[in-house]
Amino acid sequence: MQQRSSAGELAEELRREFERYSPGGKLPSSRALVERYRVSPVTVSRALARLTAQGLVVTRPGAGAYRAAPAATPPRAGDTSWQQIALSAEAAQGLPRSVDAGGVLATLAEPPLGVIEFNGGYPHPSLQPLQPLSAALARAGRRPGAWGRPPVEGLPELRDWFARDIGAAGEGSGITAAEVLVTAGGQSALTTALRALAPPGAPVLVETPTYPGLLAVARAAGQRPVPVPTDGDGVRPELLEAALRGSGARVFVCQPLFHNPTGAVLGAGRRREVIAVARAAGAFVVEDDFARRLPHEDAGELPAPLVADDPDGVVVHVSSLTKATSSSLRVGALVARGPVLERLRAVQVVDHFFVSRPLQEAALELVGSPAWPRHLRALSARLRERRGALAGALERLLPGIAPATLPRGGYHAWLTLPEDVPETALHAAALREGVALAPGRPYHPAEPGAGHVRISFAGVADPAEIAEGVRRTARAFAAVRG
Structure with missing residues (x-):
């Protein structure tokens, strides 16, 4: 077993x-x-x-x-058909009340036994700091007041750590603990940011393609995701400017570092331009910096977060510990300057009250231990090894599909499919071969120009399983092509 x-x-x-x-x-x-x-x-x-x-x-x-003895009487079968009318009723803004979690569930659902998990969104246990996490949680439970109510903004020590950690990536950023809110992970931070910054019915600009969880958050809030095209250097500022002008949007959400799913890094010449374009339009930039702690061993020096170059409060920064640790360490942060910080705080308090204090204490214990930098170094080396295993397997078995380069951070590859390989057919064929891929359609807020598939190399056990997964994927390609 x-x-x-x-x-x-x-x-x-x-x-x-x-x-x-x-x-x-x-x-x-x-x-x-x-x-x-x-x-x-x-x-x-x-x-x-x-x-x-x-x-x-x-x-x-x-x-x-x-x-156990069987229940005395079977439960009565009810008639829930009335709910279809209630749930489809329109809100005051004339928008249907619907929530689609399909794109999110694709990365959360556990595949059937024996299926290789190329669609995962979190690290395999072999990449997680399991012993340091367990030790941190045990120590946290013994801290004075560990089971009491924390400040709604988060523990002061943890806010201070996030401020120093984010600020260390950008010299002179001047980020302070007072500008940090502790959140229940990155997804919660995005939800709070969009609810605070845009009302129902409002347009929200997003990169295309983009993280499906972001699209789900916006649509669940009744907002309209509007795509802004990207290329190998991230979002194109001239198209961002046109989209802000044409849509009237006041929020743009982006992932400037090791973008999900393309892996792009926002070009150095575009960073200040993106902030300037948003500032001129009176819009906020929500920076989802999810991959800051996922550079590969050969990544070199990383660019500073956008918030480090933004004294005017244009950027609302999202950070998280989850991707580099475990899906269950749901601790992240929002960083903002100016009146928007109070709006973010109010929304978070209304929605969540506060983040579990024992979890915050455990996060503090983890990041303050000698095991934390050791884990990040080991993770960086292992991600590079896995990226190399995926690149080699793709080159051997699917040479026409392999991208010219793979990202030097994060843990996924974004593949463009040939015209004769439909996404849905490939996904079904891959499952029959015993490998779960992530189809590209959920990553697009509008119709995509081509078929894609995302392969994660972090949710599997080791490089050998990566090679086997690519072999199965190659068989799926052959089956679709007949």
Whole structure:
């Protein structure tokens, strides 16, 4: 049984055996299950916990586990058809009330057992600082007041760390702790920023392609994502200016460093121009700096965040620890200057009250430990190794598809498909071959000019699995082409 699915597999196996036991019948002991299925005691404990949560098993301390009695009466089947009318009703602005999480769920859903996860949005456990995280969480729980209510803006020490960390990337930025709000990860920060900066019905400018979670946030808020084309050096300032003028938008969201999905870095000559264009239009730039802690070993010196060159408060900066650690360490930050900071704070308080204090304390313990810089160095080396494995496999097995260069940061590659390989057909064929790809359509706010696929090289176990995933992808290409 594989590590992440072994508890689920054992639970399924036990469920199939339940027919042998009458209600109230005692199941084999945990020790017997360990020996029979050759799994760890932790796996047995987790499998039984799943079955208990599903109401199939009852555990009695000191006595063992028993098959639960069936419910006395089956639940009454209700009629929920009325909800279709209620949920499709239009809001006061005349906008339909709908939320599409498909693009987000594609990176969160766990693929079936045996399927290689090329569509993942988070690092594989082998890339996570699991021991330092566990140690940090244990220490955090023992901190005085760790389970009390934190300040709504975040712990002062953590705000100060974010200010110093972000400021260190840009000399003379002058970012202070007073300009930082601690958030529950980057997605929460984006949600707060868009709700604070644009009302329902308003246009919001986004790069095209862009991160599907951003499009989902904007649409859930009733806003209209408006695409601004990019190239190898990021967003084109002249097209940004035209889009601001033509749409009347007052918000532009971008990822200037190792953009998701293209991997582009905003060109040095464009950085100040983007801020100047937005300032002239009276618009905010939301800088999603998600990949700051994901440079590869050969990335060289990184450009400073846009917020470092912005004394006038044009840029609202988003930072997060999640991508470089674990999907469950949902701790990030918003940085802003001027009256907008109070608007952001108010929206966050209304939506979330505050970020869990134990999680903030654990983040502080982690980033303040000697293990933190060691982890970042190791992650940088491993990402470079995995990028090389993907590049080599693509060159050998899909030479017509491989990009000329791969990003030197982040953990994905953006591939343009030939005209004879439709996205949807490739995605389905790849799943049949045992590999999950991320189709490109959800990354576009409007109709794309070509088919694409995004391959993540961080959600898999090692370079060998990357090579196997590309082999399966190549077979999928061949199947689609007939």
